[in-house]
Amino acid sequence: MEKTIKDHSALAEEFIRDEERVNWHDGALWWIRQKRDMAAKNIPEWEALREAASQIKNNVLSNLHDYLLEFEANATKNGITVHWAADAQEHNAIVYSILKEKGLNQLVKSKSMLTEECHLNEYLIERGVDVINSDLGEYIQQLDNEPPSHIVLPCIHKRKEEIGDIFHEHLGTEKGVSDPTTLTRFARRHLRNVFVTRRAALTGVNFAVAETGEYVVCTNEGNADMGAHLSEVQISSMGIEKIIPKKKHLGVFLRLLARSATGQPITIYSSHFKKPRKGQEMHLVLVDFGRSRQLGRPDFRSSLKCIRCGACMNTCPVYRKSGGLSYHNTISGPIGAILAPNLDMRKHADLPFASTLCGSCSNVCPVKINIHEQLYQWRQVIVQEGYAANTKVLGIKAMAWTLSSPASYARIGRAGRWVLNNIPFAVNNKFNLWYKQREMPGGPKESFGEWYAKNGPKEDEKQE
Amino acid sequence: MTVGLFIPCYVNQFYPQAAIATLQLLQKLDVDVAYPPKQTCCGQPMANSGFEHLTKECNDLFVTNFARFDYIVAPSASCVLHVKEHLHSADDPAQAESIRSKTYELVEFLTDVLNVEDLKARFPHKVGIHQSCHGLRGLHLAQMSELNAPPFSKPVRLLNMVDGLELVSLDRPDDCCGFGGTFCIAEEAVSVKMGKDRVLDHQRNGAEYITSVDLSCLMHLEGILQRNKTGIKALHIAQILNSTH
Numbered sequence: 165m166e167k168t169i170k171d172h173s174a175l176a177e178e179f180i181r182d183e184e185r186v187n188w189h190d191g192a193l194w195w196i197r198q199k200r201d202m203a204a205k206n207i208p209e210w211e212a213l214r215e216a217a218s219q220i221k222n223n224v225l226s227n228l229h230d231y232l233l234e235f236e237a238n239a240t241k242n243g244i245t246v247h248w249a250a251d252a253q254e255h256n257a258i259v260y261s262i263l264k265e266k267g268l269n270q271l272v273k274s275k276s277m278l279t280e281e282c283h284l285n286e287y288l289i290e291r292g293v294d295v296i297n298s299d300l301g302e303y304i305q306q307l308d309n310e311p312p313s314h315i316v317l318p319c320i321h322k323r324k325e326e327i328g329d330i331f332h333e334h335l336g337t338e339k340g341v342s343d344p345t346t347l348t349r350f351a352r353r354h355l356r357n358v359f360v361t362r363r364a365a366l367t368g369v370n371f372a373v374a375e376t377g378e379y380v381v382c383t384n385e386g387n388a389d390m391g392a393h394l395s396e397v398q399i400s401s402m403g404i405e406k407i408i409p410k411k412k413h414l415g416v417f418l419r420l421l422a423r424s425a426t427g428q429p430i431t432i433y434s435s436h437f438k439k440p441r442k443g444q445e446m447h448l449v450l451v452d453f454g455r456s457r458q459l460g461r462p463d464f465r466s467s468l469k470c471i472r473c474g475a476c477m478n479t480c481p482v483y484r485k486s487g488g489l490s491y492h493n494t495i496s497g498p499i500g501a502i503l504a505p506n507l508d509m510r511k512h513a514d515l516p517f518a519s520t521l522c523g524s525c526s527n528v529c530p531v532k533i534n535i536h537e538q539l540y541q542w543r544q545v546i547v548q549e550g551y552a553a554n555t556k557v558l559g560i561k562a563m564a565w566t567l568s569s570p571a572s573y574a575r576i577g578r579a580g581r582w583v584l585n586n587i588p589f590a591v592n593n594k595f596n597l598w599y600k601q602r603e604m605p606g607g608p609k610e611s612f613g614e615w616y617a618k619n620g621p622k623e624d625e626k627q628e
Numbered sequence: 629m630t631v632g633l634f635i636p637c638y639v640n641q642f643y644p645q646a647a648i649a650t651l652q653l654l655q656k657l658d659v660d661v662a663y664p665p666k667q668t669c670c671g672q673p674m675a676n677s678g679f680e681h682l683t684k685e686c687n688d689l690f691v692t693n694f695a696r697f698d699y700i701v702a703p704s705a706s707c708v709l710h711v712k713e714h715l716h717s718a719d720d721p722a723q724a725e726s727i728r729s730k731t732y733e734l735v736e737f738l739t740d741v742l743n744v745e746d747l748k749a750r751f752p753h754k755v756g757i758h759q760s761c762h763g764l765r766g767l768h769l770a771q772m773s774e775l776n777a778p779p780f781s782k783p784v785r786l787l788n789m790v791d792g793l794e795l796v797s798l799d800r801p802d803d804c805c806g807f808g809g810t811f812c813i814a815e816e817a818v819s820v821k822m823g824k825d826r827v828l829d830h831q832r833n834g835a836e837y838i839t840s841v842d843l844s845c846l847m848h849l850e851g852i853l854q855r856n857k858t859g860i861k862a863l864h865i866a867q868i869l870n871s872t873h
Contacts (some may be wrong), residue, residue, distance in 0.1 A: 177817035186821060194800070210776040228810060479774065481804045485821045518815060520808030520822075521676065523765035527774035538678065547678035560679045567637060567674075568685030570666040577641040597813045601820040602851025605642040612640045614645035616663050 169492060171514040174488035179321075189321055190484040196317075197478045199427025200528065205418070218532035219415050223470035224407055225459060231374040231407045232450065239375025242439040244446045252282035255451045259284060259366065259399055260291055263438045266397055268293075268364045274381070274388035275299035275367030277315050277472060278401050278451060280494045284366075296358050298387040300351055307334045313488030315495060316425045316474035321487045355387070365391030367437075369402035369448075370471070371417055375410045379448070382421060382431040387436050400437065404455050405468040417471060420530035424473040453613035458506045467502045469531040482518055491515060498525035502538040507548065512568055513551035516542035527610045547585050574613065581607040607623035631661045632697035634747070636843075637669035643843050646864035650703040653870040657742055661701075664681040664693040668820055672710035676809045680714065691717050691724060699741065700731040703866045704761030705841045708733040713766075733767055734866055735841050739782045744789075751871045752792030756835030757783055758826065758849065759802040760842035769841060773802050783841060786792070786869055791844045796833045803829075807848035831858055839865045 170178075181187055203209045224231060235247045249255035255278075263271065268291055273279065285295045285306070286341060291321045297306045301318035305311065308330050312318030319327065328342030337350055367388040372379040379400065381388045392398045408417065422428040437534050440446040461467050477497030488496035494505040504512035516539045525535040546552060583590050584607025588615065592599050630656060635647045651705030654661045670690060694700045702708050710712060717724035738744045738836045763769040763783075770781035775799065787793055805821025806812065813819075830838050838853070840846050843864050850862035 173815045173817070176666060176815065180817045183821075190825070196785075205776050207776070299729065382819050439748050481822050482815070482818055485806075485818050485825075498725050502777070503708065517678075517811070518818075520761065520804050520806060520811050520819075522761035522804035522808075524774055524802075524804070525763070527765060527772055542673060542681050543676070543678035548681070552678060556677070560674055560677050560682065564674050566681040567669040567671070568689065570668055570689070573637065573668040577637075597816045598851065600816060601855060602823075602848065603854040604851065605847050608642065612644040613646055613663075613665055615648065616651075617665065622661060 165444070169511070172486070172490050172492070172518040174512065175492065176518070177488035179487040179490055180485060185321075185323070186306070186485055186487075188323065189487060191321060193478045193484045196426060197475075197528070200424055200475055200478065201427075202427065203423035203427040207423070211417060213420055214530055214532050216364060217420055217530055218469065220408060220413050220416060221531050224409065225405070225465060225468055227405065228407065228459065231409060235372055235377055235407055236372040238375070239372075239379075239448060240377070242377045243378065244439065244448050247447060247449045249449050249451045250450075251453050254529075255279075255401060255449055255453065256287040258285050258449050259401070260293070262397065262399055263288075263293060263364055266364070266445075269398065270294045270362050271364045271366055272296050272358050272362040272391045272395075273366040274300050274368065274383060274391055275302055275318075276366065276401055277312075277494060278368060278403050278453075279366065281314060281453065282401075282451070284401075296355075296362075298355055298358065298385075298391055299383070300348065300385060300387075303355070304330060307331075311489070311494060314474060314477055315472050315494065321489065330615045355390075357392045359394050362391065363395060364397040364399065365395035366399045366401065367392055369400050369406050370421070371414060372402055372407050372408075372448075373411050373414065374407055376438065378411075378436050379406075380414060380438075381416075381435050381437065382418070382433065383435075384428075384432045386433050389433055392440060393433075393438065395444065397445045397447070398437070398440070399449065399450045401451060404450050404452055405470075410491070418570040421471055421473055423529065424475040454507050458503070461506070463545075464506065464538055466533050467499065467506075467535075467538060468497050469533050470503075471531055473530055475528040475530065479524045479528045480519075481522065482520065486518070486598075489593060491518070496537045499533070500541065502533075502535055503543060505542050509546060509549060510551055513546045516540075516546060518610060574611070577611055581605070581611070582611070585609070629660060629698045631659050631737075631870045632700045633663040633696045633709070634670075634694065634700050634702035634711075635663065636702060636704045637793050638847070639704060639843050642847065642873075643835040643864065645701055646843055646866055648824050649864070649866040649870040650701075653734075653738075653866055654701065656748075657738070657744065659742070659747075666706065667693045670707045671714070672707055673809055675714055677712065678759075681748075683714070684718075687715055687724070688719070690715060691720065691727060694727055695723050698730065699737065700727065701734055701737045702731070703734045703841070703864060704769055704843060705733045705760045705767050705769065706844055709762040709766035723763060733763060733769065733841055734765075735769055735782050735786060736767060739785055744786065747786065747789040747869055749789065749869050749871055750873060751868045753832055753836045754794045754796050754835045755787065755799075755839050755868065756798055756830040756833060757781075757787070758795045758838050758840040758845055758855065760840050760845050761802075763841045764802055770802075783865060787839075787865070790868060790871070796830070796835045796871075798829045798833055800829055800859070805845045805849055807845050809844070812848055819848070823848050824856075824871050827852050827856070827858065827860070830860060835860055837868075839868055840866055
């Protein structure tokens with residue numbers, strides 16, 4: 165299999181070369197995980213909340229068709245124009261056509277992972293539309309021409325000095341200034357001007373309520389509100405799985421979302437959008453883009469319960485040590501590794517293997533997605549579909565053959581221990597990836613089986 | 629009650645002392661224990677690599693070896709979890725189901741089946757526990773830090789019965805060590821970085837020994853401990869619980 169892009173392992177190795185950065189990245193995310201733990205442990209009914217959220221989402225996925233139509237009818241009644249997009253291309257074309265019809269060539273966009281997935285910015289920029297991300301982290305990533313490395317903390321892999329350099333290069337701040345408050349103030353002044361002058365704003369959607377046709381956008385910066393409230397045209401893009409049945413269910417999700425994401429009781433802004441202001445147009449694009457295909461995969465459908473809190477990333481030791489960009493997918497980390505193969509199995513065949521299956525992700529997940537079990541299942545699918553490297557297939561087949569026969573296993577075990585004891589340089593060399601940074605285990609003269617044959621009870625041997 | 633001793637393939641080859649300690653510990657507790665000599669592997673290395681379809685022979689062999697026992701006990705949480713979650717038999721599904729339900733990791737067998745209250749063990753050292761993820765989150769040998777639920781720990785309960793042993797507390801008590809089966813080779817850089825960080829936590833908190841219910845984690849950590857000449861030793865929990873010096 166030809167590799168055109170670097171896989172997770174190679175990208176992670178590059179990230180890890182700067183060990184001081186890794187330690188800092190790992191520490192920052194672990195600190196957020198600890199804040200999440202404290203927030204979760206302050207809610208006595210935390211586990212019951214997770215279970216309730218999981219059940220509500222199960223209900224949504226089992227009745228998605230009906231809830232979507234209910235939402236569409238109610239949103240339309242409220243005066244929102246609802247669009248349906250089967251894939252990224254359709255989504256992008258719809259957004260562009262709305263802007264074009266109004267003769268607009270500028271857009272301010274608050275955080276939306278869906279539009280990142282769809283590569284909306286590139287699409288619009290190619291067509292002469294100037295797009296500015298207004299979430300500070302996403303804004304920094306946009307200036308640096310890099311995708312977000314984390315769905316909640318887009319530039320968590322960057323140190324403040326690097327952000328200072330980016331601001332100096334693109335916005336003309338003084339060289340060497342890296343104080344976060346100073347930089348944030350500067351970005352705010354710059355973005356204020358953007359908000360005031362842009363006539364079209366795009367937001368993501370955290371929850372869309374079928375019962376009322378309204379939707380909720382959660383931010384900490386108020387940037388979605390600034391954009392939306394000052395716009396003549398408000399566009400919101402949502403994956404079809406973002407539906408919840410009733411307004412009362414919001415209480416469950418809003419209590420879980422920010423606590424899981426950052427350890428805050430709630431995001432600073434939880435904004436409800438229901439109908440356009442006088443003179444304003446509101447458009448909502450419902451996007452499938454692989455979601456209904458995932459819904460049709462019994463082992464993986466529950467990945468669609470995800471509310472994009474990022475808790476699985478913060479807790480994942482592989483993510484913390486390897487950085488979000490090593491996952492080469494918009495949604496990184498454990499949840500990204502179970503979503504991405506659905507979109508392109510060949511391109512993302514490495515991601516389900518970028519895990520130790522430690523299971524921490526599944527247990528911080530506020531909607532109880534069995535992420536690590538799905539990682540295991542994806543591995544089976546990827547191998548069955550023929551996306552495993554040939555060398556690996558041969559190696560595993562040889563291993564399976566050896567372990568299928570007690571005699572060949574004992575023979576190879578003896579040989580292996582003999583090599584470790586007598587000619588260690590045969591394995592302790594640069595071709596052995598174990599040995600690169602770890603000593604090999606010792607080669608005991610006797611296996612336990614051999615010891616037991618000599619020292620174990622004799623009658624037991626006869627029995628066998 | 630007869631117990632079948634399941635010694636995972638790599639423990640058999642590389643860590644016979646842990647297997648001997650397991651056997652002796654069970655015998656000390658008056659358990660009728662036998663080791664079926666024709667056992668190899670539970671099939672986990674293949675299955676976790678995406679080749680569960682190649683584990684039929686391992687499964688069949690496991691069923692043949694262990695069907696006759698009342699309990700099956702192994703000094704490895706990871707292999708036990710694999711058996712409990714993935715052992716199947718097309719020929720005898722009922723037998724496979726029975727085996728899945730009667731297979732125990734050593735510590736949980738001691739605490740949950742034998743209800744051990746007292747061990748005549750002595751190990752006068754500072755010990756850090758490395759939580760095996762499969763033992764912790766798979767077999768629930770202790771409470772994981774992710775959940776809002778009452779704490780407990782079966783390994784700690786047993787280690788507290790050991791005379792002279794001092795447990796050290798860690799900054800991150802249940803972070804993964806990065807072994808992860810073939811992950812330790814396929815993702816060598818991440819695996820080693822994770823292992824190094826676990827080792828540092830134990831080192832910082834003054835551990836002389838790192839112990840665990842899983843030798844796979846310990847094999848990885850031991851490789852790093854020795855390469856970095858830390859002086860800290862890795863030892864399976866059976867060897868501590870069986871220790872009298």
